Amino acid sequence: MQAYVLTQYGPAKDSLTLSTVPKPTATKNHVLIKANLLAGTALSGTVEEVGPDCTLFKVGDQVMTEPGLSILGAFSEYVSVPEDMVCEKPVKLSLEEAAAIPVSGTTAYQAIHKFAKLQAGQSILINGASGGVGTAAVQIAKAVGADVTTVTSGKNMPLMKQLGADFTIDYKTQDFTQMDKMYDCVLDIVGTASISACCKVIKPDGIYVSAGSLGSGMLIGNIADVLGCKMNPFKSRRVELAMNTPSRDALREVKELVDAGKLKMVIEKRFDFNHVKDAMEVLEAGHVAGKIIVRVSS
Numbered sequence: 001m002q003a004y005v006l007t008q009y010g011p012a013k014d015s016l017t018l019s020t021v022p023k024p025t026a027t028k029n030h031v032l033i034k035a036n037l038l039a040g041t042a043l044s045g046t047v048e049e050v051g052p053d054c055t056l057f058k059v060g061d062q063v064m065t066e067p068g069l070s071i072l073g074a075f076s077e078y079v080s081v082p083e084d085m086v087c088e089k090p091v092k093l094s095l096e097e098a099a100a101i102p103v104s105g106t107t108a109y110q111a112i113h114k115f116a117k118l119q120a121g122q123s124i125l126i127n128g129a130s131g132g133v134g135t136a137a138v139q140i141a142k143a144v145g146a147d148v149t150t151v152t153s154g155k156n157m158p159l160m161k162q163l164g165a166d167f168t169i170d171y172k173t174q175d176f177t178q179m180d181k182m183y184d185c186v187l188d189i190v191g192t193a194s195i196s197a198c199c200k201v202i203k204p205d206g207i208y209v210s211a212g213s214l215g216s217g218m219l220i221g222n223i224a225d226v227l228g229c230k231m232n233p234f235k236s237r238r239v240e241l242a243m244n245t246p247s248r249d250a251l252r253e254v255k256e257l258v259d260a261g262k263l264k265m266v267i268e269k270r271f272d273f274n275h276v277k278d279a280m281e282v283l284e285a286g287h288v289a290g291k292i293i294v295r296v297s298s
């Protein structure tokens with residue numbers, strides 16, 4: 001089968017090579033999925049084989065998965081993953097839309113419910129609301145019944161309104177940390193303001209949740225800051241690092257919201273499998289609205 005192999009660290013154009021590699025098989029509790037659509041470490045597709053210990057799936061099922069660290073990336077024609085990392089695709093969505101759910105949808109869901117524990121009537125500011133995680137987080141926070149303020153560039157303000165945001169701040173002209181309104185939660189997905197600056201707009205009993213950092217291009221950029229704040233006995237606000245835990249249960253929680261019509265995935269661009277490097281270059285530039293999807297097969 002064809003798969004992109006990571007041959008070195010660095011930008012995708014230098015590090016990814018399209019290669020022919022052995023096709024995996026479904027052993028034990030694994031299912032072999034023929035990928036239709038990919039989104040980096042997430043994919044949707046069709047079950048082609050089930051392992052002898054599988055009880056949840058059969059050949060032909062249309063599924064989505066977020067294999068986590070069990071495979072390093074999903075840029076391949078087939079993946080074999082444990083069935084407890086796999087979920088049926090939402091009834092109302094195409095496979096294409098379903099590919100956008102794992103990782104972004106589950107990270108947003110866990111940030112809002114597990115870490116922020118957001119309640120109806122509370123207020124949340126989402127910094128970096130126009131990316132894959134952010135566009136899902138806006139809708140999930142609205143589904144809770146919260147008052148949602150988003151921070152994006154001006155071009156994404158109409159998208160924010162469409163997703164239900166109550167108020168939007170343009171980061172190119174306004175600094176949200178210098179504004180008067182106080183929030184029950186700041187969910188920071190881009191890490192462009194320091195935690196102490198964000199705390200100025202968080203109510204005394206509120207919470208700062210970090211889910212990502214554009215600066216380093218990786219979540220790792222925020223870990224040291226968040227841990228430092230968590231250990232500081234003089235800190236006045238709660239601080240949490242929202243790490244996504246991939247699982248079938250996490251996917252099912254998001255699927256339920258999608259099936260209830262409360263969450264739609266935003267897809268900005270589609271690329272063919274032989275243009276994965278172009279897709280990654282666009283992603284690495286850091287200005288995608290929603291998700292980028294790669295078509296592997298129809």
Ligand SMILES: NC(=O)c1ccc[n+]([C@@H]2O[C@H](COP(=O)([O-])OP(=O)(O)OC[C@H]3O[C@@H](n4cnc5c(N)ncnc54)[C@H](OP(=O)(O)O)[C@@H]3O)[C@@H](O)[C@H]2O)c1
Binds near residue numbers: 104128130151210213
């Ligand atoms: N916690 C986890 O387990 C987990 C899981 C998945 C992803 N992540 C991390 O989450 C982060 C975001 O990922 P993503 O896929 O949602 O989005 P992304 O594609 O990395 O980010 C793109 C978005 O960021 C916006 N942006 C750029 N500069 C900004 C600024 N100064 N202020 C506010 N927004 C800005 C861009 O909007 P404009 O075009 O308008 O600038 C664009 O819509 C990444 O660091 C990723 O590694 C963490």
